[in-house]
Amino acid sequence: MTSQSQAIFSRAQSVFPSGYTRHLAVTKPHPQYAVSGERSWITDVDGTRKTDSLNNFASIIHGHAHPAITRLITEQAARLLCTVLPTEWEVKLAELLVDRIPSVEKVRFMNTGTEAVMLAVKVARAATGRSKVAKMEGGYHGQYDLIEASFQPSPSHWGDPARPTPVAHSVGTPQSLLDELILLPVNDIENTRARLRAEAPNLAAVIIDPYRLQLGIVEPTHDYLAMLREETARLGIVLIFDEVFCLRVDYHGMQGRLGITPDLTTMGKIIGGGMPIGAVGGTSELMSVFEIEGGEPKVKQSGTFTANPLSTAAGFTGMTLLTPTVFDQLAARGQRLRDGMTRVLRDLHVTGRAEGVGSFSGLLLTDQPLRNYRELATVMGGGLGDRMQAFQKLLLAEGVLTLRGGFIGSTPMTDDDIDFTIEAVRRALVKLDA
């Protein structure tokens, strides 16, 4: 019998290259097309329900069809969709971010996390007069061609571990662009320190996701982040924390949890309440590159949909619902999931570990340490990648939508939803090893 999803996919193949328009959302042999969502559940066109542990790549922290957010978007759409006049919503959302996120004294909005990263680089370059930018080998920061380089380089290209070689993520990236990128070996304090000191005269910024590189895997240690903070401050390099993903771990963001304050922060995902958004925030001094008093601003930024009232209104409403108590509840449910998955691994004698923080949990089917991108890539290339992919597929068949062993929580998830997920993990692991 042909499913409706199969039928839609055959049409999609005539209009999209290979039938898809988001590479990270590829599901073989074809995707299941969604039709509706409610709380932490999603229903596809064939009527199958799944618990959504991906939440649109961690952006909808209140799950699907949250009544307050849905009502607000509907009312706002009826009142005013978008206009070049600013609305009060942008001010309210900016006030909230300034209030909560330690590094943020001033903000600018844009439409995606990718744009936030692009703007943060421009701010750092304009403020320092330097052109180069440093990132961690294996770090993910969206689709800006300079910063997407070396997200997943293959071993044949990655070069000296102490001075990794920048590798283009997409064919056609100009070498002249890659020449502006410095790659740092995450968690290698001495080599990173030496590289920063050597490159400082030309180095505008260091960008890092302070929670995890590689979409949820490979954690920078606190010592490593503290060293980055100390060295960049000393050398006049702008430290950018990319919190597009990890702002969801705590009321004051990951930086609040770590007690380390960067110069600039890039944000996105949850701050839009489910609508597209991006933001850059930082010290008043750095953000003064946008100021218009005294002539042309050093950095010019506009954008057709920038700070549109739907994104800023939904974002403000969604963020307001995230009180410290709600963050505690999210963390408790995350811990319930991690404890449950740890129990399942032990019961089934499967090698692996469940880890994470707050509403993010990861299940990795290995006991190898993964201190940097190269260790991860080696273990993944040695069979773990195929095993994790097979596990993801089995979990989907058991009714749980995930990506690469990552489970992303949302506020409407109940203990029953978590227990459903734990039992689905058990059944998927039994099948995986059969």
Ligand SMILES: Cc1ncc(COP(=O)(O)O)c(C=O)c1O
């Ligand atoms: C850490 C990080 N930075 C930037 C981005 C890019 O955000 P967007 O997909 O909104 O462009 C992402 C997206 O997953 C991300 O996880």
